[in-house]
Amino acid sequence: MNLTSQTQAFVLHFGEMGSRWGFNRTVGQMFALLTVHSEPLNADQLAQALKISRGNVSMGLKELQAWRLVEMHHLPGDRKDYFTAAGSIWDLARTVFEERRKRELDPTLTLLRQLLLNEPQDEQEAQAQERMREVYSLLELLDQFANTLSGLDQKDLLKLMKLGSGISKLLLKGKGGSRKQ
Amino acid sequence: MNLTSQTQAFVLHFGEMGSRWGFNRTVGQMFALLTVHSEPLNADQLAQALKISRGNVSMGLKELQAWRLVEMHHLPGDRKDYFTAAGSIWDLARTVFEERRKRELDPTLTLLRQLLLNEPQDEQEAQAQERMREVYSLLELLDQFANTLSGLDQKDLLKLMKLGSGISKLLLKGKGGSRKQ
DNA sequence: TACAATTTTCAGAAATTTCTGAAAGTTCAT
DNA sequence: ATGAACTTTCAGAAATTTCTGAAAATTGTA
Incomplete structure (x- = not known):
């Protein structure tokens, strides 16, 4: 899981903007990465790609699940949990919109x-x-x-x-x- | 400048929500107070009412001015700067909306x-x-x-x-x- | 049941943000 | 020009938030 410099830039930016959108840096980064990456990722891959601790990923995923922004998947023969962004870009935007209404x-x-x-x-x-x-x-x-x-x-x-x-x-x-x- | 418990509650709540709306606690409180209080207030009154330092009020007012949410006034024979919320509730909401669009x-x-x-x-x-x-x-x-x-x-x-x-x-x-x- | 794989939790560390208060700066009247 | 009234600045303190990593909990398999 190496990020291209494009993706890197996108992910870092979402991290920075995160706080303005209602989540913290690493949650923003995780969301960004899952949004551009079409393949499901597991927690270790996220931790490695974003250079953050395993525990932080776990908390971040919990947060993203609370926002209903990610979906969990399982690959046959693999016990790890895999995650993708929940639905299309429009679905995601709608969800963020709704959650923010609730919170704000x-x-x-x-x-x-x-x-x-x-x-x-x-x-x-x-x-x-x-x-x-x-x-x-x-x-x-x-x-x-x-x-x-x-x-x-x-x-x-x-x-x-x-x-x-x-x-x-x-x-x-x-x-x-x-x-x- | 004693706040009624009503106003107190309103002000504290806006302080809590502040971070979700894009400003920090004291800026949120100052905004709330200026919003419910129809008379112009000066920096000392704000500091006293909210129990925060004079310097913090100064920074908060600068921030609220950057958001275009407050107006400065002067009373005849008084050198202090007085502030009110900038316009009606609708005006304020519109301004917050526009500023947030810009920032987010x-x-x-x-x-x-x-x-x-x-x-x-x-x-x-x-x-x-x-x-x-x-x-x-x-x-x-x-x-x-x-x-x-x-x-x-x-x-x-x-x-x-x-x-x-x-x-x-x-x-x-x-x-x-x-x-x- | 035992155990290996995986996830979650959470106390304390690190990073970041906010706040204070003293000093510096500005403005205005005389 | 002087000085009183007022505002701003900003270094360091305090508070808050985020992050780490080791330990505990959970889950699936044999």
Whole structure:
């Protein structure tokens, strides 16, 4: 398992970006490698290719499994666990999107719901709550929208994303068609 | 500057979530506080309210300014700098969205453009490049879509986000209307 | 059951990030 | 120019996160 300099660069970059995307360096690297490498890899191969410890690989795989980004496989006559990226690039992107929604939005929605149950005790608190309510509505809307997008099939998603500025026109056309909740 | 327990909870939560949203704990807390507090606050007030050092506040404000999330104000007869959240909740969300796009997508697009210029030297490399090309197309599409969304005015954005599953129907209606690039 | 192959765990080490506070820098009024 | 009010900087301290590697646990086979 020697990485070409191309793959090396890709893997290292994903490691750097990892923290911005919600995982740590080595998890990012493992994800990148499994994404470009079409053959399944086992833990030792990952450790060797990325020059990290066996234990770290084990933890990283656990994390990637929690994100539902990898699939485990078994080769006949080999007791090792082998891993591949879970599905197509689109599948992976969708999964990352969904997991991030869960991790970045849900906890805040829960907290805000909680806080907004309390009666404000004075004017200052009432004003703060008003702002929190605005934050809440916006995040909830975002959450629902993210949900809707996750639910679209690839064809529709592609169509939507390619609309560009045409989206405004479409929204105009559709006026009144939004009979919902 | 005493925080009510409500505001305290909100601020601490934003501190915890901070790292998932792209800033560190104290920056998250400062942002939260400036968001719920409608009056402008100066650096000393922030430091006191959040129990952090003056120097940390200074760095945090610099960071929030880099994110374009705060505005500086001056009160007549007072030499201190005062800060408020930059605009409405919607403005803030839009700004966070745009900044995150910049930080999470652009560097990767740049790298991938670079890597894809190289001629693959063998079959394995060709295959890896093929995957990278898929990643690139998807991220570029995402980037453009994010761009489009940023460009929509609040009314359209609201309309779009509230469509829910109605979006598929609309996409069907609009068939052929996507005359672009 | 015994044991070899493999994975997981986790305490402590290493690396990284964040924070403090004192010193340096800036700005403004006189 | 001076000095008071304020902000920024940044070296080192503190906190947090990540990583290692040896030991424990698990799994499959004979």
